[in-house]
Amino acid sequence: MxxxxxxxxxxxxxxxxxxxxxxxxxxEVGRFWGARRFVxxxxxxxxxxxxxxxxxxxxxxxxxxGRGARCTVGTTTNARCMDFAHCExxxxxxxxxxxxxxxxxxLRRMDVVTTDTCINYQxxxxxxxxxHVAWGDTGxxxxxxxxxxxxxxxxxxxxxxxAALTGRTPEYGFHLDQHRKGSFTxxxxxxLDDLADWGAVGKLVGEAHQNYYAVPVFHGYxxxxxxxxxxxxxxxLASYGSMGMFHFVGVTxxxxxxxxxxxxxxxxxxxxxxxxTIEKTLSSFSLGDGDARLVVFSGPQQSLFEMKHxxxxxxxxxxxxxxxxxxxxxxxxxxxxxxxxxxxxxxxxGVTILxxxxxxxxxxxxxxxxxxxxxxxxxxxxxIVNIIGAHRFNTILRRTSDCVDIACSGILK
Amino acid sequence: xxxxxxxxAYGAVVEGEAVVSEEGFSPRYDLDRWTGVITKPGHKLEGTxxxxxxxxxxxxxxxxxxxxxxxxxxWKKIAPKALxxxxxxxxxxxxxxxxxxxxxxxxxxxxxxVLKTGDWVRVDPERKLIEVLKRNGLRPTPRGNAG
Numbered sequence: 001m002x003x004x005x006x007x008x009x010x011x012x013x014x015x016x017x018x019x020x021x022x023x024x025x026x027x028e029v030g031r032f033w034g035a036r037r038f039v040x041x042x043x044x045x046x047x048x049x050x051x052x053x054x055x056x057x058x059x060x061x062x063x064x065x066g067r068g069a070r071c072t073v074g075t076t077t078n079a080r081c082m083d084f085a086h087c088e089x090x091x092x093x094x095x096x097x098x099x100x101x102x103x104x105x106x107l108r109r110m111d112v113v114t115t116d117t118c119i120n121y122q123x124x125x126x127x128x129x130x131x132h133v134a135w136g137d138t139g140x141x142x143x144x145x146x147x148x149x150x151x152x153x154x155x156x157x158x159x160x161x162x163a164a165l166t167g168r169t170p171e172y173g174f175h176l177d178q179h180r181k182g183s184f185t186x187x188x189x190x191x192l193d194d195l196a197d198w199g200a201v202g203k204l205v206g207e208a209h210q211n212y213y214a215v216p217v218f219h220g221y222x223x224x225x226x227x228x229x230x231x232x233x234x235x236x237l238a239s240y241g242s243m244g245m246f247h248f249v250g251v252t253x254x255x256x257x258x259x260x261x262x263x264x265x266x267x268x269x270x271x272x273x274x275x276x277t278i279e280k281t282l283s284s285f286s287l288g289d290g291d292a293r294l295v296v297f298s299g300p301q302q303s304l305f306e307m308k309h310x311x312x313x314x315x316x317x318x319x320x321x322x323x324x325x326x327x328x329x330x331x332x333x334x335x336x337x338x339x340x341x342x343x344x345x346x347x348x349x350g351v352t353i354l355x356x357x358x359x360x361x362x363x364x365x366x367x368x369x370x371x372x373x374x375x376x377x378x379x380x381x382x383x384i385v386n387i388i389g390a391h392r393f394n395t396i397l398r399r400t401s402d403c404v405d406i407a408c409s410g411i412l413k
Numbered sequence: 414x415x416x417x418x419x420x421x422a423y424g425a426v427v428e429g430e431a432v433v434s435e436e437g438f439s440p441r442y443d444l445d446r447w448t449g450v451i452t453k454p455g456h457k458l459e460g461t462x463x464x465x466x467x468x469x470x471x472x473x474x475x476x477x478x479x480x481x482x483x484x485x486x487x488w489k490k491i492a493p494k495a496l497x498x499x500x501x502x503x504x505x506x507x508x509x510x511x512x513x514x515x516x517x518x519x520x521x522x523x524x525x526x527v528l529k530t531g532d533w534v535r536v537d538p539e540r541k542l543i544e545v546l547k548r549n550g551l552r553p554t555p556r557g558n559a560g
Contacts, residue, residue, distance in 0.1 A: 025511065028423060029503075029507050031423075032506050032510065052482065054484075054489070056484055056487075057484060078477070136480070138476065154503045155503070156477050156480020157477070157480045158480050158508070159504075172503075210472040212473070212503070386442070387441065
């Protein structure tokens with residue numbers, strides 16, 4: 001890779017040992033992808049908690065902090081694995097909680113702002129068109145690339161941290177124009193009235209095109225989608241398809257027309273989504289043994305408007321005895337939800353609100369599933385329905401109001 | 414035919430038993446990160462251990478957390494010896510490089526034309542080459558083996 005004098009100085013140890021090690025690692029990653037150079041980044045969003053990092057990751061982090069690691073650009077954290085106020089009741093390990101606190105303290109020593117959110121794009125930082133950032137999780141990246149027209153690859157924890165320390169990232173993938181062009185078109189001739197419908201679109205399109213560089217171009221939808229709808233679409237595309245970008249004609253900034261979104265390419269395929277395909281997708285989930293004692297609204301965390309909607313749906317109702325309903329969001333949204341009474345409406349119904357976490361990365365989730373004899377997990381999020389499989393849940397995607405009915409009745413339908 | 418060319422590669426030369434998957438992979442979605450066994454219900458390799466294996470996967474699945482997961486499973490001594498992808502994504506590469514696990518992307522010809530699960534293979538990232546050393550998972554007998 002071509003290195004600027006500043007990068008050569010970092011490599012020579014001019015900005016400390018931690019930055020030198022970070023840049024060395026970034027060069028290896030850049031070489032793999034054939035990156036010619038680095039691009040400066042203005043913002044970093046990293047995943048780092050004890051569940052994903054393990055003891056090895058914590059030791060690594062402490063080592064780098066000891067070597068003087070400090071963020072050079074604004075750096076935030078993704079959702080983590082524990083809400084300390086609930087971890088004992090959730091059956092999470094006290095020993096892991098101690099490590100999680102140590103991990104958070106270490107990140108703060110490095111100047112990381114521990115926002116603990118996977119919806120930074122809704123609540124913390126909105127990059128502009130063409131702005132280079134280094135973000136993870138995948139849902140944040142696809143939103144940045146698609147809706148803002150910013151530029152990021154999927155940056156895993158170690159890669160995002162390296163970018164924070166050096167202030168740059170290798171130029172490959174979605175930092176380059178050539179990878180941002182649409183590769184196939186998807187006509188949306190469906191109502192898509194619920195967030196689960198948007199997730200189902202992401203599942204249908206993502207599952208059939210599992211490729212980081214496949215960029216679907218959505219068109220033909222009858223109205224302007226809302227941010228939460230694009231959020232569930234993107235999260236599901238990234239989850240099922242490992243995709244990092246989509247275009248939405250007339251909605252996203254690099255897609256004023258189908259032709260502009262394709263950027264001179266010929267669409268490799270024309271996909272059509274109808275109400276029928278959405279219904280078929282929703283009905284394709286196996287009901288397993290019929291037990292429906294766990295309903296989850298998470299993955300991604302709930303926005304303020306999702307909290308309001310859930311509060312409206314749960315108002316005056318009660319979670320079925322023996323059932324559990326979990327909602328996750330970040331501290332900012334929760335604080336406002338308390339102000340506006342949404343949190344009270346949910347808690348009065350018996351909903352557990354977890355702050356700063358995402359359900360699927362909860363520490364101790366597999367033993368938690370066994371201890372609670374949960375077999376099925378019902379959610380309106382296609383993403384979480386997809387990714388929780390390793391914990392051996394049977395998962396069922398349902399529309400938001402159906403999820404609420406299931407939580408209050410204990411009956412799957 | 415007993416070799417495969419790959420398009421991109423990182424890491425040291427390694428040898429090991431091949432596990433060939435017809436389905437994509439994520440160390441978070443599909444793997445039990447305490448045993449190294451693929452546990453996602455319905456995964457085509459459900460029940461298969463990837464510990465010390467050279468794993469062939471057609472695709473990578475989502476998942477930023479994979480970046481830490483490889484380092485974690487390497488530290489727990491349940492990591493695969495190498496990850497061979499038809500198509501991968503940056504997270505897999507960032508995670509594998511961070512953990513020092515050899516990783517490659519792009520293959521010709523398709524592994525199913527060259528080898529089967531259980532064959533003993535060598536991955537040479539520098540030469541962008543994967544070679545079958547022995548069929549049926551039998552480790553090549555070292556020369557001069559006194560028995």
